[in-house]
Amino acid sequence: MIVPHSTSTVETLAGRTEQGLALRQFRVGNRVGECPIWSDARLTWIDVRAPAFHALDPASGSLSTWTLPKPVGTHALCADGSILLALRDELALLDTEHGCLRTVVSPEPDRPHNRLNEGRVSPCGAWFVFGSMDDSGAGRPTGQLHAWHPQHGSRVLLDGLHIANGFAWSVDGQTFCFSDSKAGVVYRARWQPQTGTLADIVPWVTADEHAGRPDGAFIDADDNYWSAGVSAGCINVYAPTGARIRKLPLPCQAPSMVCPGPRGSVFVTSLVRPHWAPQDIRPEDGQLFQLLDVLASEPPAPVRLRLT
Template identity: 45%
Template sequence: MRHVSRHQHLDGRGSAMTEYRVHNRVGENPVWDAGSGRLLWIDVRRQQLLSIDPQSDEPTVQHWQLDEPVGAMALCADGRVLLALRRRLVLLDRRDGSLKPVAEVDTEPPGNRLNDGKVSPGGGWFVFGSMNDGSHKLPTGSLHVLGADGRVRRLRGGLCVANGIAFSPDGLQIYFSDSHAGQVWVAPWDEARGDMGAPRHFVFSGEAEGRPDGAVVNRRGDYLSAGVSAGRLNRFSADGLRLPALHLPCRAPTMCCYGGPSLQWWFVTSLVRPEWTAGPPQDDGQHAGSCDGSLFRLVSDGLGLPAASFRFL
């Protein structure tokens, strides 16, 4: 366990925001664990699963060290954590840190790693993506689905950075994005079969507006997308209309989730780009560099849905 410092800010609505200075390299995939009252998330590049009690007066971070990059995680119904490592899926037991193999994703080409993931509303499927991990992004990424029987199927290819996976409140649609292309799609989702129909364009969000990283959908059907290139949380209605964005005190937010005992908060992870670490933190007039890589807690819109847990057979 290590203690973390807290700093107070105001968000774009004038509401209080708490920054937990956790110093992530690539913080991602926050998930609220209602059973323990803790937030879990990953640091892709530090190869860690992390956990914090955000209601503690002296918050500490617990971490589990992994031996390879971790691109996504999900809670399981039995309390274990499903992790998408470089090219394989494993189960982590938080009591002793032991790992149990689940599946190898052997269709991924060299230079790819797994990235982003979300449990389907019924808990029977884990949809996860992959991405080209080189400096020049190539469209070699895919969407895959893991079933409760431990089998993996490919849903779609041709993506550079598969991301932004989320489900509509009724569970009948799935959203996903290509962060490199700035494109978000929506497709019919068949929970019984763990399959999706033909995707259609949902929204485009470019460099200036914030390329789409991790996402969550609220009870109203709004799609909340971390604008990783613009320091803000973008919001889109269910019919694709851009809603007012929420500006954050970091340059690269990565994903948002609902959390807290009554889902009264948003938690947002962030990253630090390698070129930003070459010198002292810079303030570009809008985003203070010292906040990059932090975890943020904001008052939510009160429309949160609990995260589904994955159920193995």
């Protein structure tokens, strides 16, 4: 399949948060922006409901967009330059140069009401760990965690989640963190890279509506867990002990994911809830943000998935 590609220029606004932190706002107008990744001087992310894959040069505001045939839950960068996309019911590879999209695996043929949601490349670059959620509106705990290896296929790591989210590895690569956004719980587990499996899964952090239910996340160079508080308009930062050590309010109501950017900055995607009344939607909702000078040190570049 060949997917449509377009280019545009994004308006950029400068401002500050209520705490006085310098902020850049990119007026991208997403419905459900998710999964930002900073690499090679550009930011890539997806809009779940557009559905689309985006690539932005923040310096120039130049935006490239690939329109996708199905809702998309996440993406990963591959070592050969292609993009791995978790579409509604399949993993697919996108060749951005030619616009070619091809399916590689359909992991949940027995769960037609689920859609794939969230995913990360393992520290060794061999595994793509991804999750799913009930997309019917019923809110059933039918979500799973999967690990896909290009040579060995896909396997189920965990069942019974509402919304698999918040994937991140510790600095030493031995601990995997993930959340169930609906339950408001972040879990920690021992990651076993040789087999692509999890062990010793335990609840680690609990965050309610007021604190900010945990959505997309990353772990910084000090092993702190940065979590988008999707229900509270903020980023929550948790120490390895599980204690919240920082709260960063944002101008949008529903930040969906945070990732490290250049020179101590972080990027944040956001969403617009479909049930919000027009008068309740802020101009900042659905936009992309860059908070400046908030990271003490930059994490390493994102790992790319090895396909061969």
